[in-house]
Amino acid sequence: MGFDQVGYFGEFGGRYSPEILTEALEELEATYKKLSKDKKFQKELAYYLKNYVGRPSPLSFAERLTKHWGGARIWLKREDLNHSGAHKINNAIGQALIARYMGKKRIIAETGAGQHGLATATVGAMFGMETVVYMGAVDVKRQNLNAKKIELLGAKILPVTSGEATLKEATSEAMRDWALNVSTTHYIVGSAIGPHPFPTIVRDLQSVIGIEARKQFKKERKTLPAAIVACVGGGSNSIGMFAGFLKDKSVKIYGAEAGGLGPKPGEHSATLTYGKTGFLHGTKTLIIQDEYGQIVPAHSVSAGLDYPGVGPEHAHLSKTGRVEYRMVTDEQALSSFIEVSRIEGIIPALETAHAFHVARDVAMDLGKKKDLIICLSGRGDKDVTEVLRLLGEGKHE
Ligand SMILES: Cc1ncc(COP(=O)(O)O)c(C=O)c1O
Structure with missing residues (x-):
């Protein structure tokens, strides 16, 4: 765990937030600096990760998928088996503990797929903290199971109707709430985005994925995998997975981002392919924008x-070429969603399905003698209704 000096990853990152948040961000930075070296905090975090989340998550060999694809041996890092169904809880538990150390009794979160909202509502209930989740109205509809679970856990959902009514707007509203209530409230940012120190805190808390996966793989195969793959939204499961392998020059690293319906502006979320440098939610990163700098x-x-932005560390890893980011269309992701369900008996989250699609191409290129690990970031229960609706409409067959 630790900071680079000023919260920059190469030219990206930093802290570009309204002045009203400066004090809270500085307090968070100082607290985290202390806690990341504090044995009691580390012990407490390890306790909850083991006993509440169920870590370490298994690294499973996917025998049928390996045969079906006919390329590299496929391994799955099973974050879908964590309590609440995804990697998001690794970060939510850590940040809720930090909030408790800072004496904050109220936690808030933004959510897109609902998994971060669900993780925050889960730890909010477990720690007895008042919890508010901002969720775009469109997402409340398409991720309805998670929205219902969040309420069942005693958290309040505030649907956001402005703009596209999805993750960007939910994040903006959560930032606004935080600015107004910073003395009582901690904002549990759900991905490796936002102003410093959030991208570093979230990466550190998610790095448990990559550190475990590397250790588990080495124990099993006495070597390193040839490649690893993860999906990239804001970039938290991926940066957590990558963190364990970035220094291993022999390991090829791939990120899968959303190619949506096609390459036209407004049709995709492929920030690393089409984004240009700009500022969003307090950080300097790659953003999908038009020629006037307006976010598309x-x-x-x-x-x-x-989400039209991405965590600043990914922007840096893309620029330096250490990680290769590939686009996956909606249609390709839906077909991987079905394929993995039928071949491996695991229904992956739609987000994760993007990683499977890239993994299939990489596995075929690598050939049979190599190994590849996919970060299975979450399970797809939340997506079943929406996928069946889309398939029913015949849009994505
Ligand atoms: C299962 C799952 N995977 C991946 C993501 C993408 O987020 P991130 O890029 O921060 O891992 C989400 C976001 O909600 C998710 O629920």
Whole structure:
């Protein structure tokens, strides 16, 4: 765990937030700096990750998928088996603990797919904290199971109807709430985005994925995988997975971003392919924007990837070429969603289905003697209704 000096990853990152938040961000930075070296905090975090989340998550060999694709041996890092069904809880637990150390009794979150909202509502209930979740009205509809679960857990959902009524607007509203209530409230940012120190905190809390996966794989195969793949929305499961392998030059790293319906502005969320440098939600990163610097609405069939920005560390990793980011269309993701369900008996989240699609191409290129790990970021229960509706409409067959 730790900071680079000023919260920059190469030219990206930093803190570009309204003045009203400066004090809260500085307090958070100082607290986290202390806690990241504090044995009691580390022990407490490890306790909850083991006993509440169920870590370590397994690294499973996907025998049928390996045979079906006919390329590299496929391994799955099973974040879908975490309590509440995705990687998001690794970060929510850590930040709720930090909030408790700071004496904050109220936590708020933004959510797209509902998994971060669900994780925050879960830890809010477990720690007895007042919890408010901002969710775009469109996402409340398409991720209705998660929205219902969040309310069942005692958290309040505030649907956001402005703009596209998806993740960007939910994030903006959560920031606004935080600015107004900073003395009592901690904003649990759900991805590796936002002003410093959030991208670093979220990466550190999610790095448990990559650190575990590397150790588990080495134990099993006595070597390193040839490649790893993860999907990229804001970029938290991926940066957590990548963090374990970035220094291993022999390991190829791939990110899967949402190619949506096509390459036209407004049809995709492929920030790393089409984005230009700009500022969004307090950080300098790659953003989908028009020639006047106006943010162009994002689109993805998966609510968790439907965001016009990306975590600044990914922008840096893309610029330096350490990670290769590939686009996956809605249609390709839907077909991987069905394929993985039928071949492997695992219904992946629609977000994760994007990673499977890239993994299939990479596995075929690598050939049979190599190994590839996919970060299975979450389970797809939340997506079943929406996928059946889309298939029923015949849009994506
Ligand atoms: C299962 C799952 N995977 C991936 C994502 C994308 O987020 P991130 O890029 O922060 O991992 C989400 C977002 O909601 C998600 O629910």
